[in-house]
Amino acid sequence: MLILMKCVLAGFLAAGSGLLGCRWMDDLYQKSTAILSFPDKVAAQQARRPREFIPTLFLLFAFTLITMHHLHPVRLAFLLVFQYFLLLYTWTDIEQHVIFDRMMIPFAVLGAISLPVLDRVVTDHLEAAAVGGIVFLLLAIVTHGGIGGGDIKLIAVLGLWLGTDMLLTIVISGVVLAGIAAIIMLVTKKKGRQDYFAYGPYFTLSALAFTLL
Structure with a gap:
């Protein structure tokens, strides 16, 4: 019975935050056309996104609520918020290769x-944010833009949330x-050597996996 109640709660949270997130993404896409990588695909992405984004949120929230029952409610709330934002970044980076400020x-x-x-x-988390951001900024310079500005900010903020280790x-x-x-x-020829590659989703998905563990 308790598991069912948590699944119902996860459903409400996923539906509400998922619809809000979809509207937020649509609004940012509309206002930031110049920085989108695939502006011609926005309409198709908007049409299918709720069918993919909301169920993914539900599965993630349900798993968290069921398995993280030992956490204090405040810690659990922060974890759910953390997961929600990481999924938003994953979606926008996959769809348009952008993470919005x-x-x-x-x-x-x-x-x-x-x-x-x-x-x-506090000092450990601030150090992680500063060092992570600086290292990725240097990598962006060395790779001549291979690492994007969104990736630099993502790593810095993840450091703030998670700490150095x-x-x-x-x-x-x-x-x-x-x-x-x-x-x-490259092997399957879906990307060429000169094509842009989105690193953000691999960091966000890794963060999601490790925080659940």
Whole structure:
């Protein structure tokens, strides 16, 4: 009975936040046409997104609510918010190879709020944000834009949320996953050597996986 109640709660959360997220993405796409990679595909993406995004949210929220029952309600709430924003970034980066600043700012603010509320080591998380952002900025310079601005900000904010140890784990796993995916795409000729490759989803999915573990 308790599991059923948690699934119902997950359904309400997924439906409400999913519809809100879809509207948010649509609004940003409309206002930021110049930075979209595939503006001609926006209409098709908008049509199918709710059928994919909301069920994914439901599965993630239901799994979290059922398996993380030992967490304090405040910690659980922050975890759900964390997962929600990471899925938003995953979706926009897959669809249009972009992570919007307007989505990143509230995530960063909530990450900062979480530090005293969840009694985290503030210096460790600030150090992770600063070092992660600087390292990826240098990588972006070295690779001549191979690492995008959205990836730099994502890593910095993930550092703020997760701290040094977890961020390092996520970066390593994300790079490995991205490398494997890039090789597969090159071999199958879905991508060329000069094509842009979105790294963001591999970091966000790694973060989701490790926070659930």
